[in-house]
Amino acid sequence: MMRLARRASLLVAFYLLTSAVTASAERAWVLWQESSAVGYAVSWSQQGAWSAETECRTQRARAYATFGVVEVPEGASVRVPGSPTDATVRLVCLPDTVDPRGPKGPRP
Numbered sequence: 001m002m003r004l005a006r007r008a009s010l011l012v013a014f015y016l017l018t019s020a021v022t023a024s025a026e027r028a029w030v031l032w033q034e035s036s037a038v039g040y041a042v043s044w045s046q047q048g049a050w051s052a053e054t055e056c057r058t059q060r061a062r063a064y065a066t067f068g069v070v071e072v073p074e075g076a077s078v079r080v081p082g083s084p085t086d087a088t089v090r091l092v093c094l095p096d097t098v099d100p101r102g103p104k105g106p107r108p
Contacts, residue, residue, distance in 0.1 A: 028095075029051070029052065030046055031047040031059055031060055031093055032044055033047050034077070034091075036087065036088050039085065047063065047091070057093055064078065074092070
């Protein structure tokens with residue numbers, strides 16, 4: 001009887017672990033915009049979220065096209081046309097588990 005209970009608890013634990021792994025594999029991709037200008041602090045804002053990285057990258061390209069830029073290497077910034085303060089924008093797609101603003105909460 002004890003052996004059967006132990007086996008059942010192992011099966012339940014295995015089921016819970018595999019379901020957690022499956023859930024974590026289904027993540028969203030967030031398009032982040034970093035804005036900076038001379039004399040101002042850098043700011044980050046979310047522009048949207050998609051279920052696949054390719055969708056996020058497509059939206060990234062569309063957003064850059066609104067600035068008149070066709071191709072931008074990953075991680076590069078572009079100058080905002082007509083900005084008197086030399087403002088730049090950088091768009092990055094990151095998993096929803098990554099926040100480019102840094103960790104939350106008190107620092108040790």
